C-alpha cells in the first residue's frame with residue numbers, strides 16, 4: 008500500500024489579525040494509506056470540518072502543506088480545481104445544497120462540471136443513485152419534494168457520481184433515524200469496498216467509527232490527540248473520556264467487567280467481536 | 293473571501309467607547325460626517341483624521357481594520373481622486389500640462405480633500421458598528437425616532453425590521469459561503485469565465501440560498517409568534533438606555549472637537 012494523503016504541519020487561523028481570530032488547526036500532521044477508511048472524531052468545535060475543507064483546497068492552509076497522491080495541493084494555486092474532482096467532499100447537512108429541477112440533474116451536476124460525455128454522465132448518475140438507494144422513479148422527481156433523509160442521499164450521490172479517489176464525509180448520518188444511519192453508512196462502506204477509494208468519515212458516533220473505520224484520528228482543540236488503529240484508540244478509553252469523547256457502549260461494558268477483575272481484552276469495540284470474546288471466555292471457564 | 297467583509301461587523305469590547313450611550317454615538321457620528329463637509333481646509337481635516345484614529349486607539353480596535361473596511365471601495369476612491377486631479381480647473385497656471393489634460397493646484401487639493409473625506413466617513417461609521425452591537429444600535433434608532441410615532445409613523449416596526457435585517461446579514465453571508473463551498477466541491481467555477489457564464493454559475497448558489505432564507509424567515513416568524521410578539525404597543529425593554537456621567541463628558545469633548553473643526557474654516561483662507 009502506498010501513501011495517498013499527507014498532511015504536514017497544517018495550521019489554520021480564522022480571521023487572522025482580527026480581534027476575534029480563532030486558531031482552528033494547530034500544527035496537524037498525519038498521513039493516510041491508499042484505500043484506507045479513516046474515522047475522524049473530536050468534540051464540537053475541535054476543527055474537524057475545518058480540517059476536511061483543506062483536502063480539496065477550499066481552505067488554504069495558513070501554514071503547512073497537504074499532499075494528495077504525492078502532489079502538493081497548493082504548488083500551483085491556479086490548478087486547484089483539478090483536486091476538486093480527485094477529492095469528493097460531502098459537507099455537514101449536504102441536503103441544503105440541492106438546486107436542480109430533478110434529482111437526476113442534481114446528481115449530474117458534478118460529473119457535468121468534469122466535462123464527461125453524456126453517456127458517461129448517465130452511467131455514473133445511475134450507479135451513484137443505485138448505491139445510495141434511490142429508485143429510478145425518484146430520479147425524475149424534484150429534489151424539493153423529498154424528505155430530509157432522501158435529500159441527503161441525493162446530495163451524497165451527487166458527490167459519489169464524481170467517483171473521487173478520496174471521499175470525505177462530514178457527519179453524513181447526523182440527524183437520521185437509526186435505520187437510516189446504518190443504511191447510508193453501509194452504502195458508503197460498500198462503495199469504499201467496491202471502488203477501493205480512500206475514505207474519511209467524520210462522526211460523533213463512536214459506534215459508527217468503531218464499525219467502519221480502520222484507523223481513527225482524534226482531534227482536540229485543533230491538535231492531533233491520537234492517530235492509530237481503531238482498536239488501539241478505543242483501548243485508551245480513559246483518555247478519550249477526558250477529551251470529552253466517549254467509547255462504544257460495548258467497550259464501556261468490557262471496561263467495567265475488567266474493573267471487576269475479569270481477565271478480558273480492553274480493545275473490544277464492536278458487538279460481533281464482543282460476542283466472540285465472551286464465548287471464548289466462557290469456554291475458558 | 294466573503295467573510296472578509298467587515299462593514300457592519302461588531303467587535304465586542306469594554307472600552308469607554310463600547311460602553312457609551314448608543315444614541316449619543318449615533319448622533320455624534322452623524323454630526324462628524326456633516327463636519328467633514330463643513331471643514332474643507334487642511335487644519336479641519338487634520339483634526340478629523342486625528343480624532344478618528346484616536347478613537348480607534350481608545351476603543352482598542354486595530355487600525356488595520358480601517359484598511360480592511362476600505363479595501364472594497366479603493367477603486368471608487370482612486371476613480372474620484374483621478375477625476376478630480378484632471379478635471380478640476382483653477383485660476384492660476386496649470387502645474388502640469390499633458391496635451392489636452394491640465395493639472396491644477398486646485399485639482400490636487402480637491403482630490404486630497406475628497407479622499408480624506410471618504411476615508412474618514414468609512415472609518416467613522418465603521419467605528420460606530422465595530423463598537424456597538426446591532427441590537428443596541430437599532431434600539432437607539434428607535435428611541436431617537438420615537439417622536440415620529442406621534443405622527444403614526446411605525447417606528448417600532450421599522451426598528452424591528454432593521455434588527456432582523458442586521459441579524460440576517462452575517463447569517464446569510466455564512467450560508468452563502470457554505471453553499472459556495474459545497475458547489476465548488478462539485479467543480480463549480482464561480483470566479484472565472486465570461487459574464488454570462490459567471491451569472492449562470494451563480495444559479496446553483498442562489499437557489500439554495502433563497503430557499504434557506506425563506507425557511508429561516510418562516511422559522512423566525514413562527515418563533516416570534518410562539519412568544520406572543522404583537523408589535524411595539526406597551527412593550528418595555530430589559531435594558532433602558534441611560535446617559536451616564538462619562539457619556540456626557542465624552543459628548544462634550546466631541547462637541548468641542550467638532551466646533552474646532554468648524555472654526556478652522558475661519559483660520560484658514
Ligand SMILES: Nc1ncnc2c1ncn2[C@@H]1O[C@H](COP(=O)(O)OP(=O)(O)OP(=O)(O)O)[C@@H](O)[C@H]1O
Pocket residue numbers: 021022029030031049050051052053054055056057058099295
Ligand atoms: N467561518 C468561521 N469563522 C470563524 N471561526 C470559525 C469559522 N468556522 C469555524 N470556526 C471556528 O473554528 C473552530 C473549529 O470549527 P469546526 O467547524 O472545524 O469544528 P468541528 O470540529 O467541525 O465542530 P462540529 O463537531 O460542531 O461540526 C471552532 O472554534 C469555530 O468556532
Ligand SMILES: [Mg+2]
Pocket residue numbers: 055056057099177
Ligand atoms: Mg463540523
